[in-house]
Amino acid sequence: MLRKYYFQFFLLSLAFLFFYGENYKIIISGVAIFLVGMVFVEDGFKLFSGGVLERALQASTDTLLKAIGTGFVATAIMQSSSLVSVIVISFLSAELITLSGAVGVVFGANIGTTATAWIVSSFGVKIDIATFAMPMITFGVVLKFAQSRSYQGFGKILLGIGFVFLGIDYMKDGFEVLQQTFDMSKFAVEGYLGAFVYISLGVVATVIMHSSSAAMAIIITALATNQIVYINALELVIGANVGTTITAILGSLSSNANGKRVATAHFIFNAATALVVTVFLYPLSDFTTFLASKIGIADSDYAMKLALFHTIFNILGTLLITPFTNRLVKYLETLFVEVNIHSLKPLYLDKVVINVPHAAIEAIRKETIRLYESAIEAIAHSISLHRHIFIKSPDIENVVKNSEISINADIDEFYAQKIKSLYSDIIHYATLSQENMNQENQNHVYELKLASREIVEAMKNMRDLQKNIFYYSKSKNSYIKDEYNHIRIQIAKTIDTIERLKEHVDDLDVLSSIELLKESTKALDSIKNSRIDALIRENRVDSKMATSLINDSAFAYDVTQKLLRAATILWIKDRDIRILGEEK
Amino acid sequence: MKINKVLDGIEKLFFSDNDEKKQEKIKEKLLKKIEETKQELKDAPLAEEQENLKEKLSVLKKLLKRV
Numbered sequence: 001m002l003r004k005y006y007f008q009f010f011l012l013s014l015a016f017l018f019f020y021g022e023n024y025k026i027i028i029s030g031v032a033i034f035l036v037g038m039v040f041v042e043d044g045f046k047l048f049s050g051g052v053l054e055r056a057l058q059a060s061t062d063t064l065l066k067a068i069g070t071g072f073v074a075t076a077i078m079q080s081s082s083l084v085s086v087i088v089i090s091f092l093s094a095e096l097i098t099l100s101g102a103v104g105v106v107f108g109a110n111i112g113t114t115a116t117a118w119i120v121s122s123f124g125v126k127i128d129i130a131t132f133a134m135p136m137i138t139f140g141v142v143l144k145f146a147q148s149r150s151y152q153g154f155g156k157i158l159l160g161i162g163f164v165f166l167g168i169d170y171m172k173d174g175f176e177v178l179q180q181t182f183d184m185s186k187f188a189v190e191g192y193l194g195a196f197v198y199i200s201l202g203v204v205a206t207v208i209m210h211s212s213s214a215a216m217a218i219i220i221t222a223l224a225t226n227q228i229v230y231i232n233a234l235e236l237v238i239g240a241n242v243g244t245t246i247t248a249i250l251g252s253l254s255s256n257a258n259g260k261r262v263a264t265a266h267f268i269f270n271a272a273t274a275l276v277v278t279v280f281l282y283p284l285s286d287f288t289t290f291l292a293s294k295i296g297i298a299d300s301d302y303a304m305k306l307a308l309f310h311t312i313f314n315i316l317g318t319l320l321i322t323p324f325t326n327r328l329v330k331y332l333e334t335l336f337v338e339v340n341i342h343s344l345k346p347l348y349l350d351k352v353v354i355n356v357p358h359a360a361i362e363a364i365r366k367e368t369i370r371l372y373e374s375a376i377e378a379i380a381h382s383i384s385l386h387r388h389i390f391i392k393s394p395d396i397e398n399v400v401k402n403s404e405i406s407i408n409a410d411i412d413e414f415y416a417q418k419i420k421s422l423y424s425d426i427i428h429y430a431t432l433s434q435e436n437m438n439q440e441n442q443n444h445v446y447e448l449k450l451a452s453r454e455i456v457e458a459m460k461n462m463r464d465l466q467k468n469i470f471y472y473s474k475s476k477n478s479y480i481k482d483e484y485n486h487i488r489i490q491i492a493k494t495i496d497t498i499e500r501l502k503e504h505v506d507d508l509d510v511l512s513s514i515e516l517l518k519e520s521t522k523a524l525d526s527i528k529n530s531r532i533d534a535l536i537r538e539n540r541v542d543s544k545m546a547t548s549l550i551n552d553s554a555f556a557y558d559v560t561q562k563l564l565r566a567a568t569i570l571w572i573k574d575r576d577i578r579i580l581g582e583e584k
Numbered sequence: 585m586k587i588n589k590v591l592d593g594i595e596k597l598f599f600s601d602n603d604e605k606k607q608e609k610i611k612e613k614l615l616k617k618i619e620e621t622k623q624e625l626k627d628a629p630l631a632e633e634q635e636n637l638k639e640k641l642s643v644l645k646k647l648l649k650r651v
Contacts, residue, residue, distance in 0.1 A: 512617075512644055
């Protein structure tokens with residue numbers, strides 16, 4: 001409700017400024033063009049990196065220091081801490097990285113985001129960057145229509161940077177025009193009242209624009225055109241740093257516990273740093289001036305000094321907060337707890353994750369594994385076995401033969417209550433995720449959908465089998481009893497082998513276990529191996545028993561093959577090795 | 585055009601890996617695994633364990649033929 005009115009009020013204010021605020025028009029247009037540019041840069045990197053960025057982020061977060069370095073480099077290159085945060089939250093949700101690694105990347109991203117200030121202050125306000133913007137936009141548009149995804153991505157990045165440059169140029173022009181009619185610098189406020197007013201302004205501006213980079217660009221262009229005084233610009237920067245975390249917190253409200261944890265870590269980091277920097281604002285400002293003189297920045301070059309202050313501010317924050325990371329991580333883990341761990345609601349299918357292909361695939365895989373575990377519970381019960389009795393047992397045959405046929409599992413009810421909704425959620429989520437993926441990733445998701453279908457069908461196939469297992473277990477005919485026990489043994493061995501192969505690290509070990517099992521389950525193909533023929537010829541079973549046995553062996557064989565196909569997809573990571581398992 | 589070469593290079597860097605290379609890699613992995621299994625077979629003390637490793641070895645050889 002509030003959000004709705006806030007948005008309408010915002011639109012009306014913008015319209016008012018456009019019609020009556022001739023002086024602000026150019027600045028607002030500049031901000032809009034800048035933001036469009038940022039969106040293009042983000043989209044471009046998603047297309048262009050082809051998973052490189054995701055792989056790099058995943059591989060370089062095992063220690064806190066590495067995570068900070070990775071966050072810094074990734075954000076400095078991509079100019080978007082929000083894209084890095086989204087990827088990090090996605091990876092965390094898919095359990096590809098730890099919370100401590102994710103927090104480290106966010107710390108690093110804070111330092112990396114200061115690159116924007118350096119670019120704007122060193123190029124943006126000093127040279128006529130609009131002359132670079134036009135060729136970039138032109139080439140970007142042409143490349144955007146190329147067929148190759150990498151060309152398209154590169155085109156979008158060029159287009160984005162072109163728009164960012166153009167936006168900065170507009171803002172600069174806007175402030176210059178504004179200066180001729182209206183001097184904002186007369187509103188300069190000194191002392192801690194000024195700090196309060198300008199920090200609040202920085203927070204509000206960043207929350208409204210949803211971008212600290214855009215806020216930084218405005219602050220630096222306003223400072224370069226003398227519309228604000230230096231000390232107030234520093235205060236605005238502090239506000240922008242806090243504002244960007246509020247945007248992240250608002251974004252994480254609909255996210256899972258991991259999203260909330262990362263957003264809160266970001267807020268705590270920036271708010272604590274802002275507090276310390278505000279208290280020591282004047283000494284820190286003097287230190288910035290001192291350091292600027294040492295590295296060759298002119299005393300009158302306030303824009304560059306502001307960029308330096310922004311960097312010092314964030315490095316200081318990292319130094320202050322890093323020693324407390326472990327405590328922060330523990331606190332965040334207790335503050336936000338996943339509540340649906342034991343129910344069969346999706347645990348990994350998060351809305352944020354869906355935009356990051358690598359993490360989305362991992363989320364779907366993990367959810368499908370949960371589907372498998374539940375289906376296996378039902379399958380084991382339908383052959384009258386509890387999983388803990390036979391899994392990893394050294395003598396499955398004996399365990400099966402000596403077990404009582406007493407578990408009365410209702411497969412239909414189990415499917416309706418536990419499986420159906422999770423299965424639907426996986427298929428729905430997987431289909432949506434494919435929209436953001438390249439062909440290779442789409443194929444992987446397709447395979448995972450296939451694995452889900454195999455699991456569900458394997459479970460459904462157990463329905464008829466279960467009835468006869470129960471019926472013939474009471475039979476006085478020991479031959480038919482033995483045959484049904486043989487079916488139970490093969491299914492139990494399949495489940496057991498899959499359980500064991502999960503522990504293999506090498507894909508080839510997983511594949512060879514699956515191939516060996518495929519060989520042994522061929523014993524279930526009763527027509528092919530003439531097992532039943534012998535029983536009929538020797539009058540050991542009647543014709544009714546024989547037909548039941550032929551049908552049920554076929555069902556059981558089908559169940560084992562479906563489970564093996566699902567296991568191949570779920571536990572062999574390398575697609576080429578997975579394909580090797582498919583007989584030609 | 586030079587820009588095309590640069591872009592091709594970037595594309596190869598990020599998106600390449602032709603089928604032949606992939607097959608070679610798998611072949612190498614399989615051969616390595618076969619050698620490892622042979623060694624394990626030599627070191628295995630129990631008859632049952634030896635039997636399992638022999639079966640594994642024959643599966644790996646079958647897979648090698650499929651490459």
